[in-house]
Amino acid sequence: MTALTGFATTLGLIVALGAQNAFVLRQGLRREHVVPIVLVCAFSDALLISAGIAGLGVLITQSPLALTIAKYAGAAFLYAYAALAARRALAPTTLTATATHSPLSLRTAVLTCLAFTYLNPHVYLDTVVLLGSLANQHGPSARWLYALGSVAASFTWFTALGFLSRHLSPLFTRPRAWQLLDTTIALLMTTLATYLLLG
Structure with a gap:
């Protein structure tokens, strides 16, 4: 039951469309480096959840400077990525063209995914502080069962998002569909x- 609670809570936190999910979705549609991207996202969640249970959440709440640095660095990164998406929206291509035109290298894809993950201050508040606190409410023995459920939810979600998104590929044989997606992402x-910046 504890693991199921962790699974449901974590799934509720990560399913909402955000910067990281939008990136995984786009790469899944392009069928580009999906496995390493899914693994980066899922293992990062596992690391952050475990760190929160181990006590990192307490340190974060006592060190607002770290969150402030992440806030400004994250905002700058998101604005830059928004500009790239807007530029793509102005010159949309088909799914076939995107597969052969300017593909991301594995290194760039992984670094971009890491930036989406670790430059987001909310990942520390939600994953480390919140999930760490919720897990520790279950006591010393059961908290790791909660963590197990949380990690399972993360692996389930990112695997589904990365690999099931390819079933939407028939919709992206038209440039208009890519234009709408990139406009939405921007x-x-x-x-x-x-x-x-304002929150």
Whole structure:
């Protein structure tokens, strides 16, 4: 039951469309480096959740400077990515063209994914502080069962998002579909960056 609670809580936190999910979705549609990206996202969550249970959440709440640095660095990164998405939206291509035109290298894809993960201050508040606190409420023995459920939810979600998104590929044989997706991503990144700065 404890593991199931961790699974449900974590799934509720990560399913909402955000910068990281939008990136995984786009790479899944392009069928580009999906396995390493899914693994980076899932293992990062596992690391952060474990760190929160081990006590890192307490240190974060006592060190607002770290969150402030992450806030400004994250906002700058999101604005830059929004600009790239907007540029793609102005010159949309088909799914076939995107597969052969300017593909991301594995290194760039992984670094971008790591930036989406670790430059987001909310990942520390939600994953480390919140999930760490919720897990520790179950006591010393059961908290790691909660963590197991949380990690399982993360692996389940990112695997589904990365690999099931390819079933949407028939919709992306038209340039208009890519234009709408990249416009949505540009607006989402801009909104999230602004929210980070003002929130």
